[in-house]
Structures are given as structure tokens and as C-alpha cells.
Amino acid sequence: MSDLAARLRTLPAFPEEMAEFDLDSLPDDPNQLFLAWLEEAIASGARQPHAMTFQTLLADGSPVGRTLILKDLDEAGYHVSTRNTSRKAQQLREDPRAAMTFFWRESGRQVQLNGTVTALGEDISQRDWLARPTADGQPNPEWQVYALQPERIEFMQARADRNHVRAGYVRTGGRWSHGAITTPAG
Incomplete structure (x- = not known):
């Protein structure tokens, strides 16, 4: 084992006290559970509880991820935004499949979602743009809000x-x- 491996093993992983995850009381709609966990993360004071890794696919099928923040959640799906000239926007035009991974280390919780992304209307995109702290009050025709409509969602309590x-x-x-998803530890 290298020195780095030995040092990494000594780092703290999860909080000492974590919530129980009662699989017998799962709601029928996963968005309800997601919102409950997000609200708990917000209430805990977790920094950027709305941040997630957003993964798209390159033209050769390789995944690429970056950190984005969740803008909203409604019947259209989980909202994110970017310039329509960005690399992620181009990747979504070529292949609209994407994934999100939220991780709240303070509670040892993770949520993974994957599905198809669609571009939302100009009105939603401009409202989002104008609500940004750096907005100058002028519309931005390059700004686009997308919604991921999940097909699979996995909740994990460490x-x-x-x-x-x-x-x-x-x-x-x-x-x-x-x-329940049962897999061996590791």
C-alpha cells in the first residue's frame, strides 16, 4: 500500500450519526423523497445543498461530468441552466441522455438520477437569467434552462x-x- 493509500484510509468518511432509511415507508413518487432530503440538507446548513455532478455524454459515448446547481423541480423535471453555446449544451443536442448525482456528506446521503433532458421555453430561460445575481436586466438569448426527466432514481443512505x-x-x-437495492458492501 502506498503512503497516499494509507493516508486516504485515515480520512473521515461519514458522520458518526446518520439517519435511518426506512425502506418500508417509501413514497410512491421519488420526487417527494428527493425534496424531503433536499429540505433536510438545506435546514442542516449544508453548503450548496443544491449542487450536483451533472454528467453528459461525449460523441464517442464517454461520460463527462461537471458541478451544476439545481434550479427547480417541477413536472418537466429537474432544472439546470447553461449557455446554449456551451459544451454541455452541444453534448445534450447530440445525445439528450444525462445523469445527476447529489451528495450530502453531512448526512451521508446520495441521490443518483438518470434520464432524458429537454430544453425548456424561452420564458423560463429568461426568467432564470434575469434572476441571476450578475444579471444586468437585459435578456440573454444564449441562456437556456434544461429539465432532466428521470427514468431511474437511486437513493442511498450511508x-x-x-x-x-x-x-x-x-x-x-x-x-x-x-x-430496496441490495448489493454487497464495497
Whole structure:
């Protein structure tokens, strides 16, 4: 084992006290659970609880990720924004499949979503642009809000013994089904 590996093993991982994840009381709609976890992260004072890794696909199918912030969640999906001239916007035009990974280290929780992204209307995009702290009051025709409509969502609550508790949701025909995900530790 290298010195780096030995040092990395000594770093703190999860908080000492973490919430229980009751798989018997999962809501039918995963967005309800996501919003509950997000609200708990906000209430805890977690820094940027709306930040996530947003993954798109390169032309050769390789994934590429970057950190974005969630702008909204509604019937269209999970909103993010960018310039329509950005690399991620180009990647979404070429392949609209994307994924988001939220991680709240303060609670040991993670949510992964994947699905298809669509560009939302100009009115939504301009409202978002004008609400930015750096907006000068002028519209920005390059600004675009996108919504990821998830097809799969996985919720994970960490445990100190690394036997993390996971629940998965899958949307088929417009309806969600869910259940525990059992995988060995590691």
C-alpha cells in the first residue's frame, strides 16, 4: 500500500450519526423523497445543498461530468441552466441522455438520477437569467434552462459499516415502481 493509500484510509468518511432509511415507508413518487432530503440538507446548513455532478455524454459515448446547481423541480423535471453555446449544451443536442448525482456528506446521503433532458421555453430561460445575481436586466438569448426527466432514481443512505441502504425507483409507462437495492458492501 502506498503512503497516499494509507493516508486516504485515515480520512473521515461519514458522520458518526446518520439517519435511518426506512425502506418500508417509501413514497410512491421519488420526487417527494428527493425534496424531503433536499429540505433536510438545506435546514442542516449544508453548503450548496443544491449542487450536483451533472454528467453528459461525449460523441464517442464517454461520460463527462461537471458541478451544476439545481434550479427547480417541477413536472418537466429537474432544472439546470447553461449557455446554449456551451459544451454541455452541444453534448445534450447530440445525445439528450444525462445523469445527476447529489451528495450530502453531512448526512451521508446520495441521490443518483438518470434520464432524458429537454430544453425548456424561452420564458423560463429568461426568467432564470434575469434572476441571476450578475444579471444586468437585459435578456440573454444564449441562456437556456434544461429539465432532466428521470427514468431511474437511486437513493442511498450511508452506514458506518458500509452496508449502505439503497432504494431504487424506475419509471415505466409514466408510472414509478420502487424497492430496496441490495448489493454487497464495497
